[in-house]
Amino acid sequence: MFERFSKEAREIVIRPQDEARALGHEWIGTEHLLLAVLRHPQQPGAATLTRLGVTPASCRAAVAGVVSGAGDDLGAQDAEALRAFGIDLEEVRRRAEESFGQGALDDPASTGDTGARGPAGRHREGARALSRHLPFAARAKKALKDALREALARKDRRIGVEHVVLGLSRSDDNISLGVFTRLGVDPESLRQRVLSDLREAAA
Structure with missing residues (x-):
């Protein structure tokens, strides 16, 4: 499937490692894919998010708030x-x-901390995370599969940033929905706007 991704979309699959590590997470979720999408603000889909007022900073704050359980x-x-x-x-x-x-x-289940408790345990886990590739959470894998489905449904030959955004808009897990809620973005409205932008670009 990876060979069908555009150059920018491939970066969206690779860069979440950096986003997750920057937030101290030991997994890659839809939230990290969304942050990677925002690295390409001129690309279809990402441009729609930008017009809706979503920025890397606001998205990072939303992710930190939802995943850490802040508040x-x-x-x-x-x-x-x-x-x-x-x-x-x-x-x-x-x-x-x-x-x-x-x-x-913080809730260990939401922070991804499954190792030893206490500062020393967390330090060891963090050091170990930096030395290996982080695993994709099931919700992130689903979003990428949905991106492929979106491309196939549109009969597009390659998977672009817009398809990843469409895939993310179909995510219904609590973390994805929580991030979108904090950003003030309705996933279905986002989906319709992206599709509308693509129709306009093709006209």
Whole structure:
């Protein structure tokens, strides 16, 4: 399948390694594919995201917020209510990380930390991750397969950035949906806009 990818789309398959490592993740998910897409803002699909106001910085912040569980299920009002009772969530997080290491309160399942607990364990896991290729999560593999399906459905001879974006718009896992929600982008609306842009370009 890889030989059918355009030069830019091939980079989108390769570059998520860098995006994942920069965020300290040990896997490649749809969120990292989306960040790699934004490295090509002039390409179809990526240009649509750019017009919707999505930038690499806003996407990176959205990914960090969803994957780290920043804010968890508590909104600003909940945090304020707890503060009234003398409970400061940020202070609790700060003290926990001071005692047990960065990300001590993060969910291991969402951070990809399946190794030893504690700062030393996380350091060993991080060092190991840097020395090997990171695995693609099932949701990322599905998005790439969906990109192929999109190209076949359109009878396109090669898979481009636009097909990857269309594939990502079909993702229905919690992380993908959470990132799109934080970005203020409705996946189905994104899909329709990309298709509309492609029709206009072909006219």
